[in-house]
Structure formats: structure tokens, C-alpha cells
Amino acid sequence: MEDLTVVGKPVTRIDADEKVTGEAVYGYDLVLPNMVYGKVLFSPKAHAKIKRIDTEKASRYPGVVAVVTGKDAPWIHGESIRDKPFLAQDKVRYIGEPVAAVAAVDEDTAEAAVRLIEVDYEDLPAYTSAEEAARPDAVAIHENFAKYRKMDFIVPGAGPNVCEHFKLRTGDVDQGFRDADIVLEERYTVPIIQHAAMEPHSAHAQVDPVSGRVTIWVANDAPFRALHEISEALNMPKERIRFINPLQGGGFGSKGGLKVEPIAVALAYHTNGRPVRVKFNREESFISTLTRHGAIVHVKSGVKINGSITARAMTIYWNGGAYAEKSPTVCIRGSVPAPGPYRIPNVKVDGYAVYTNLPVAGSFRGYGIPQGAWAVEQHTDELARRLGMDPLAFRLQNVFVDGDVAYWGEELHSVGLKETLEKAAAAIEWGKKVDALPGSRVKGLKIGKGLACIQKPTRSPTTSSAGVIVNARGEASVLAGTVEIGQGCNTILSQIAAEELKLPMDKVRTAPLDTDVIPYDASTTSSRSTYHMGNAVKGAAIDAREKIAELAAPMLEGKKEDLAFADGKIFLKRHPEMALAIGDVIRRKLGPEGTVRGDASYTYQIAKDLDLETGHSDHASAFYMYATQAAIVAVDEETGRARLLRMSAAHDVGKAINPLNCAAQIEGGLAMGIGSALHEHLVIDDNGKVRNPSFLDYHLVTALDLPEMIPIIVECAEPEGPYGAKGLGEPGLAPTPAAIGNAVADAIGTRVYDLPLSPERIFWVMQQKKKDKAA
């Protein structure tokens, strides 16, 4: 393989300058000519019939341009199940559901008018627990669920609120438990948390008064999918809808699907062509956008004295909130690998995605993997403890290696898991006695070590298309539908184009995202971009390069196949001194404003779809990401506070296109994982009301909360990936809470089964242990 010039190098981000100067324009910053300002009335009821809405006073309020309710916007959308009205229709299903909206000449006016809308409700019984809502005799949250349009892989459950029941069936778990020497059954829980991207949600929309075309400006991470969803809901051809993406201030899964967009569109139909801006404030973003599924995870395993695992059975309840959103696919893709990256002959998983009367849950960085890992990776340590084995040795004995057929029927390759285990463990001196650690001699501090590993699939099959335009100045523009959400895709994709065209990085830029001109991309989710869009951009750059070579061949009096590219120039391999700048080639043939365009599309094909009876698939994912994280923790015996001393994170990325960016992704993921382990918890009372919708009460990690973090890049190349790359965005937080949980258990000698690992929770677990000892 020829030497890489840009790929694999720690190139600084191409978007950093505009961000450090404040010049970057985000969705929240966007001002459109003649725009009006939208404000929303949210439901104060978790589950209620709407008896009456009176908008009369609000409509008459000076400065109000439009007031809309569900009657004015009779549209239903939904990615997997079409169940969600643009604005509540006839009933509300959670506190925070948009009921009505106002557009006015300024924000203050809109806010004042919203308060004048009167609504009468009649309460209905509300569910906050997924286990209770899943019961066959539960009251239906969606009375017409059977009639909703659903994706064809969805299998509703027995109860009226189970919108998906996923089944994985491999071997015979009962026989496996009979064959075991030790059987262990446990229950773990994960609370609802929130993405809390620093930029709150917003959307702008306009309906063109002449053409009727709908334009939506929104920092959405999957504009093509959002366009599809709007088009289905409005029953309008796709070419009559346009999405323009301003910059996005973080998303982590919360800004895909439709959030503020439906409200902006509903209003835009009543403003005589004026664009509408709807901004959610922080509290509104907390209660009315998206959350991460709370989960209840039952896990039962059988092991033999020799350390092999004979069987594992799991039941997982995913608390989906009031609408399906991505719950069915989180349930499926989170439940398939939930039993962990281990060789287990007999496996049974039942995953239930359940409607409740809570804010809507959906995709969150990690897509169901963190919930399963919190349970299974601690359960793995408990099994090792009962076997008298070292948790690392127990994992090394059982983890997947190349050539293993996973319990969902797929033969695995490029498995870098063992290397991540070894490197993450080494970075916290796994074998070294805990007594010798700094801090361990401080009275009242108990020190422990722990680790956890994960395997993460990516959304498959999916397509990415890209274009690369090279102009007569020798500059390239990358046309890709991947959304820069902070992860660094614009830099990565530019590196790939620069590599294939042999251009310096400062000659390559990415085009702004507008669905009218940018080629299709499935979504900026699932850690799929470097692999899928990377392949597409690579192909498009090669296509452009070939076209330039065709133009250059006669100029250089040689054959196309004898040409080579370097440093922005093209030349005959035998005459490198007679080089032409590629811009000059284009100019000579096509004029000073001429361009050459290359295009390519990449689709990962799967041979066989998911079998709905067994959950098996022979190619469930384009690639798999592997990671291990390890923690050293100090627990204060008096207060129960767990303080992290050090964390390592070893991630198999296939190939680091940009090692600086990879380290940044790992550190950022780790910090988010630490937050979800120690602090984060959306506190929701029995009535379904979020009690901490602010950064004062919802504790994100600060610069003071973090330990020394050691990011480690492992490169186990994926043959289909560009330069061997896999993905990295999501796994950074997936094993973190379990690694910390294992360290806490090692420190205090007893296990905590629920998140977060707050001082209070750890304190009471320690108290219980003392009581048990005394008794």
C-alpha cells in the first residue's frame, strides 16, 4: 500500500477557526428575513383527554400572527411507527407534549399569547414504569395502536403498550442451565438520562406562498430521513420539501427524527409565507425533545467451574415514553448484543419496548448498548468472583475472537477486543495490588479497580452517496450529507478526499448541507459515517481523479495508467519533474471556471434480514466496534462518594484516520460515560413530571469531576472500511458505568445494581452490607 500523506495524521479540525472566533452560525443563531417567532404550549398532564381548547384570546392578542392546535395540523409522523401528531390530537400522553403553538412578531408577544390559550383536560391513568405498562391487562396509551402504520420488522407484544417484542433464540438455555455448575440471576436498572447537547433544540420553517414548497432550516443529524418523515406525514412528494442544515451544537442522538420541526411547519402554514422560528429553551429541551431509555435488565447465566459460559437468558424492558420514535430499533439493536461479546452456546433474550406516559425516549449515543453493558459487564464480574477467577482472565477466556460465530448467527472478523482488554487493563496496572495505589493509605478511603468491555454494531444496511468537485484553482469541495455535529466528520471526510486527490488539506473544504444539492446520506448516527460516507467520499475522489487523469494524459503525452498524483500535481511516473498542477489541467481543458466532478455511492449489503422468530442474521452489521475501559476508584466510607482516580479507554477503531480526533472522541465519550455513571438521572415523579429540567439540578460533569483519562487507540483493520476504518462515535460511553461499577464493587466488597452511583446510593448499599454482616 502506498504511503498515506494525510490519512492517519493528527490534522487539526478544518472548522476550528470559525468556531473559536464566534463566526460559526448554529441553528439557534439563525435569523431569516421577515421571520416570526414561535412559542409552544406544553401539556401539564401525563395522560389526559383534551376536552376543550380555546385559542380565541391568544388569537386576538396584538402582534400575534398565528395560533395553531392539532386541528390545524392534522398530521401524524413517526419513524418506525406512525403514532405522533404534530400537535396533540384529542389527548395528551406526557407532560411536555406540544398542545398548541403561537407565532408572533417577537418572542415576548408569542410567550404572552401562549399563556392565554385555555385547555380543559380529563385525567386518564398514567404509567411511568415500563414493567407495569407492559402488563397484558394495562390500559392502552395508544387506543388505535393496531391501526398505526409500522415498519415491517416490528413485532408488537402481548400487552397493549408493548410496541416491540424482540426475541433472540439460540440453542437451549434450559439445558445450558442444567449443564452449569453455578447459576446466577440478577436484576439491574438504568435510569432515564438526557443528551443535554449544549445547543438547545430549534427549527425554522417556511411555506413558499407561490410554490407551496416547504423549507426547513434545522440542525438535524439525519436531514434526508427527516425529509422522508415530513413527506410521509404531509403526504407530499419529497421534491417539494427542502432541508437546510445550519451548524449543530452537539446532538448525541437527540437531534435526529422530528422534534421542533413539526411545530415550525404547523405554524408556517398559517403565516402567509413568513418564515417561523421556534426555539426551545433549556427546560423545554429537557421535557419535550428526547431522552435515553431507562431500562430494567434481568440477566441469568450458567457457568462451569472451568470458566466457560453454558447459557444466558435476559429480559430487558426499555421505557420508550409516550411515542415509539426509535424505540423498536433501540430495543432490537440494543438487545441483540446485550448478552455481551462472549462465546455462549445457549442464549435467550426478550426485549420489550414499552409505551409509558413519559417524555419520548430514542436514540442516544450507544443505541442501547450502555444499558445492556451496565448489567452484563457487572454480572460478568460477579460470575468471575463466584468462580474465583480474575475478571480479566475470565473475559479473555470467553470473548469473541476472529472466526467465532456469534450467538446471533454471524461469523465475526477483525475482532480487536482482546487487544483492547489487555491495553486498557495494563494502563491501570491491573495486576498490581490495590494497596500500593496513591490514596489507598488515606483512612476511610476504599480503593478498587474494575473494567468492562463492549461490542457495538452499526445500523445496517445503509447507503451514503457523495460528490467531490475539483475546480481550476486546484481546490476540492466535498459534497456529503454527513452532518458535522462536533464529531469532526468534515475534517475526516476532507482528509479522505485530500488523500485520494493528493491535495494539501487547505485546498479541501466541505459544502454546506442542503438536501436540494447534496447527495443522499442515510443518517449521521450509529458511528456509521467514517465507514459509509468515508467509502463514498473516497470513491467520489477517485472518480474525480480518474477524470482529471483522462484530461491530463494527452497534455503529458502519456497514457492515463502511467500517471501519478502528488502534492496537488499530476505527472508521468517516469517524468515526475514534468508535473502539471491539477488546477491547470482543468483550466486548460475546461477554462478558468471549469470543474470536474466525481461521484460515488456506498451501500453495505446484507445477505439475509433479521429472522423475526430467532433474532438471527448472518450479517447484522457492516462492522463491529470493540472497546474496553478500566477504572480506579476511591470510595469514601463515610459519605459513599466514589471518586475516580484514573480511567483508561482502549477502542478498536480499525484505522485512525485522524488520531487527534479519535483521542478527542474517546475522551468526550468517557466524560459522558462518567457523568452517566456518577451523576446523571432525569428525576421523574410518580405523576410523570420531570423534576430537574435544568443544568442546576441535572448534573453534567464539569472540568473538576474528571480523573486522569488515558485514551488508547487499537487498530484491527476492517477490510471493507476506508483504509481499514470502522467507527468510534458511540462506544466511548458504553462500557464506562459498568467499569466504574465493577471498581466500586471491588472497593466496597458489595455490588450496586442501580445507576447513578451517587454517594447516597453507595452509602446505603454499604450500610446494608454492614447490617447483613451483623445479622
Add this chain to the structure above:
Amino acid sequence: MKKKIQITLNGKKTDLEVPSHRLLLDLLRDEIGLTGTKEGCGTGDCGACTVLLNGKAVNSCLIFSGELDGADIVTIEGLKIGPELHPVQRAFVQEGGVQCGYCTSGMLMMSKALLDENPDPSEEDIRFAISGNLCRCTGYAKIVKAVQDASRELRARRT
């Protein structure tokens, strides 16, 4: 009630007539059009809207415009030194301290305030100074490193 005020904004005397209760954040973003200062919460909890007010870092979402007559205000748009990036801006670029960028303006203004007051901060000093500036992307490690680099660069320039 509208009030006439004169402020020095990014080194330029500026006369304004503003409602007294208008927040500095909204004044900057909506009335003056400087959107580099970001709104993350509007309640003083996240630091995204940090600007320098008379040399001190403040959350601009907690300041009423009516109090600002005679004030000196520096926003992210005023951080560059002529056409050049300020060393702290350059360090954020070089070290990878920027991801989505939404916290970056506030983070930079807080770092600038710290370095003005303490040219040689320890890692702990830096972490303490930026502990009111939330970042959901970076895990802060590269931001802390960037501020350390900038402090070295600024001290080298002074000698």
C-alpha cells in the same frame, strides 16, 4: 422602559437605547447581531454566554442591559488581536479543544479572564476556573491542555 446607555463593545464606543430588563445576552445576539455569544440555558448554569464585563468573566444571561451604562464589554468577536487569533484561540485549534464549538466562545472568554488574572495557572486552577462552563463533547482534557499552552505562549511573549 427604554434606557439610553453607552457601552464600549469590543473596543468601540456604542450608543444604544434598550429596554432596561433586556438581558445582555439578548442585547448582543438579537439587537446587535453578535451571535458568537451562545445561549445554552438562559439561567446562568452553563457558561456558554460568558463575556468579559469590565475585565471580569460573567454570564451575560444574568446581566440586565439597564445596568450597563459606561461598561466595557468584550465578546468572542473581540478576542482576536488585530487579524490574528489570540493565543488562547490558537491553542484551542491546535490542541483539539473544539468539537461542536457551542461552548467554545464562553470557554475562551473564561480562559482569557483567567489568564489575565493569573498568567501561570496550575491545572487545578484552570479546571476550577472553567468549572462553570459546561462542555458535553470534549471531556475537557484538551481544553485544559490548550489553556496551559496559551499561558506558556503569553508568558513567552511578555518576556
